Amino acid sequence: MSTLRALAKAQALAAGVAQPVATVRHLHLAERPLVLVPLAMAGEAHAPLAALVGTAPDDARLLVVPQPRNRDQRFRFVAELAGIVLPYLDGFRGVSEAVPVDRGRDVRYRYVDAPQLLVPNPAGVIFLRLLGRSTRFRRPDxxxxxxxxxxxxxxxxxxxxxxxxxxGSSALVALTDALTLHWATGQSAVEDLHLPALLGWVDPPAGRSGAEAAARAEDPRVCPPAGPATDPEFDNTVLAPAMAGYAASADDPAARRVAYAELERVLRGQLTPTWELMWRGVGLLRALPPGARVAGRWDGDRDAFTGHAEHLDAGGGPQPRRDGAVAAAVRLHRLERALTSYAVQRAYDDPLVMAEHRLTGEAFVGDVTLADPGRVDDSGKRPVLRPRIQVVTTEPVRVPVGATLWSTARPAQKAKVVFLTPAADGKTEVVLELSGGMGRGLTAPPGTVPEAGERLCLTTLSDAFLPVGAFPAAEETPWTHGGPPVRAADGTPPEVDGDPAEEWT
Structure with a gap:
């Protein structure tokens, strides 16, 4: 936990309400997201029990599996879920836009928008991942x-x-993660995974503190769990008798309809409170202005959605159960690059996030006292524009002479530290030489060089392009990592050792 988040948590506990740790929204919110609240049956490995699905607060559709141990009913549930999700996805595949590539010499196409799925918590993301894994290899024949x-x-x-x-992706979002990214509560990180308690801190009802609202939310009779796990008392006293009644009515169609209606009633009662909390949380997030770089990250989600849709249209196969050595390394490298870029973008978008880096010495804020925008360096083969500015700060400057800094106001411009002069009054004078972001001439366009009196935030964090690592092709996998993948005569990859091999798979 960072220092500022720990302080915000202490302040939340003292004030009785969650404290903001962001000034902007760091994720994209679709105009029409698909909210999915799943429930799984306790004691059965990944057996879906029910789900509430829809794209609006008044558009909730309940799906129920009366006997989760019955695989036919489970796949019927998945087919019904597909009847909702797939048309929603297809609704974003109508209009494409041209995107310049190769410095404008060519174009590619992507959809103008992409779908967004919202679930209550990270356990909901795991539920969807396992549901996808258990269904993507099935055959219709x-x-x-x-x-x-x-x-x-x-x-x-x-x-x-x-x-x-x-x-930084917003394609599938756990609401608890989205809320804790923007607010700090007075409870532990584990307690923040409970959506009713978390919203009790972020948006407590009138006359109650966040701690009181969270304590009330811990009572499953008042606030049912947000899933996919259910409350054991509900399982034993309500759900089990309802399921037993449905099973006992197999020979009586009228009794079966009554039993199914009872199952729907009790499961809707468990899911509806979470459904309402989901849209309440969406409203809180939507009230925050989006960060400047959120749209760029959503473009990445649109690219990924377009690419996967084109893969399916071309008859591409399902994702492998397990990545090969090279594919795993490439994926890990891609995630590491995305994590680095995401951290920098959040800091550039949000002064509260940048404050953490100021505490660690990765950034400081100061005032420009002197500026020489017309300085030209003619020591090389040709003269180049190299303005210099002097920044005075009261914060510790933990960078050496020669280090390169970037300004959050001009991220394309580099600032090389030329001199560091501590003053007697606790201030530090920093002389910087600027390059980039000023055109190719010997005169800086207006606004490209900071002027005296301007306040700057300078940081070692850079949002510059990160080069992609070099990896061998799959057929050139080193022997230390299993060697090249061996394929069958028909070109299909072999099964990976350790995969489940049940007869019905």
Missing amino acids: GEYPVHPAVPLLGRWLTFFAERAEHP
């Missing part, structure tokens, strides 16, 4: 056939689960 939409939905759910691992 042969033994144990399923509806053709089942494997297609499995591939899309796997896509969203993989995007959820990508730092």
Whole structure:
């Protein structure tokens, strides 16, 4: 936990309400997100029990699995879920836009918008990932056939689960993560995973403190769990009798309809409070202005959505159960680059996030006292524009002479530290030589060089392009990592050792 977040948590506990740790919203919120609140059956490995799905507060559709141990009913549930999710995804595939590539010499196309899935918590993301894994390899023919939409939905759910691992992605968002990214509560990080308690701190009801609202939310009779896990007392006293009544009515159609209606009633009662909390949380996030670089990260989600849609349209196969050595290394490298870029972008967008880096010495704020915008360096083969400015700061400057800094106001401009002069009054004078972001001439355009009196935030963090690492092709996998993948005569990859091999798979 960072120093400022720890302080914000202490202040939240003292004030009785969550404290903001961001001034802008660091994620994209779609105009019409698909909210999905799942429930799983306790004691059965990844057995879906019910889900409440919809794109508006008054557009909730309940899906129920009366007997979660019955695989036919489970896949029927997935087919019904596909009947909601797939049309929602197809609704974003109508209009494309041209995107310049190769410095404008060519173009590529991507969809103008992309879908967004919202679940209550990280456990909901895991639920969708496992549901995708258990369905994307199913076949609509042969033994144990399923509806053709089942494997297609499995591939899309796997896509969203993989995007959820990508730092800065907004394709699949756990609401508890989104809220804790912007507010600090007076409870532990584990307690923040409980959506009712978290919202009790962020938006407590009138006349109650955040601690009182969170304590009330811990009572499952008042605030049912946000899923996918259910409350054990509910399982034993309400759900089990309702499921037993449904099972006992197998020979009586009228009794079965009554039993199914009872199951729907009790499960809707468990899901509706979370459904309402989801939209309440969305409203709180939507009230925050988006950060300047949020749109750029959403462009990455649109690119990924377009790429996966084109892969499916071309008849591409499902995602592998396990990445090969090279694919795993490439994926890890891509996630590391995205994490670095995401941290820098958040700091550039938000002074509260940048404050953390000021505490660690990675940034400081100062006032420009002197500026020489017309300085030219003619020591090389040709003269180049190299203005210099002097910045005076009261904060510690923990960078050496020769270090390169960037200004949050002009991220394309480098500032090289030329002199560091501590003053007797606790201030530090920093002389910087500027390069970049001023055109190619010997005269700086207005506004490209900071003027005297301007306040700057200078940091060692850079949002510059990060080069992609070099990796061998899959067929050139080193022997230390298993060697090249061996394929069957028909070109299909072999099964990976350790994968489940049940008869019905």
